[in-house]
Amino acid sequence: MDKRIKKQAQSNVSITSIATKVKKTTNLRRLYDRLRGGHVLRYHTRPEIADGQNVAAHTWRAMVILQTLFPDISKSGLLHMMYHDVAEAETGDIPATTKWKYDDLSKLMLQIETEYEQKIGIGPTIINVSQQEQEMCDIADKLELVFHCYRLMQQGNSRAEDVFIKGCNYIQDRYEKQDYYAHVIEIIKDLQGTRKIKLEKLF
Numbered sequence: 001m002d003k004r005i006k007k008q009a010q011s012n013v014s015i016t017s018i019a020t021k022v023k024k025t026t027n028l029r030r031l032y033d034r035l036r037g038g039h040v041l042r043y044h045t046r047p048e049i050a051d052g053q054n055v056a057a058h059t060w061r062a063m064v065i066l067q068t069l070f071p072d073i074s075k076s077g078l079l080h081m082m083y084h085d086v087a088e089a090e091t092g093d094i095p096a097t098t099k100w101k102y103d104d105l106s107k108l109m110l111q112i113e114t115e116y117e118q119k120i121g122i123g124p125t126i127i128n129v130s131q132q133e134q135e136m137c138d139i140a141d142k143l144e145l146v147f148h149c150y151r152l153m154q155q156g157n158s159r160a161e162d163v164f165i166k167g168c169n170y171i172q173d174r175y176e177k178q179d180y181y182a183h184v185i186e187i188i189k190d191l192q193g194t195r196k197i198k199l200e201k202l203f
Helices: 003-039 055-069 075-082 096-101 103-119 131-154 158-175 179-195
Strands: none
Touching: 003 055, 055 075, 055 131, 075 131, 096 103, 131 158, 131 179, 158 179
């Protein structure tokens, strides 16, 4: 038997083995990068209403809301919702109201989040999702906040009321003219009526 042929075969096995290990390591790294954002705690600037909620819990609830209200949502829309806060592993949960106040911060945050999402293979630049479905995801995202605060208010936590009202106002002001908004406003009105809260503007 030609020893050179045997040696070559062993070399091929070795290369295959290395390639397999690299692939496994890459997959493990990808899983770690995508999952670690779920551990980020929300409401760190408002600990009195946090109730221990992290990004993973928020995202699951938002996905349930999204699919329930918009059952025809595409797979891309669901993926967009699933990964929408993963970049907070890099930035933390900076309040939306803070980003609204500081335009430069908002632009910088968008840049950081986009770069991080591209790095781990997620985000709207990779997952093709329509503008309408992005808006539906945004509604579900904010409605989850509303439900979170509503539950706290039911438990007697009055400090959640201002965030509840801001969340309702955000959805109404931004989406009330959209055709797909009608059943969403019904939900908000039901919550409003139950609590007898006037959804007045808060500054």
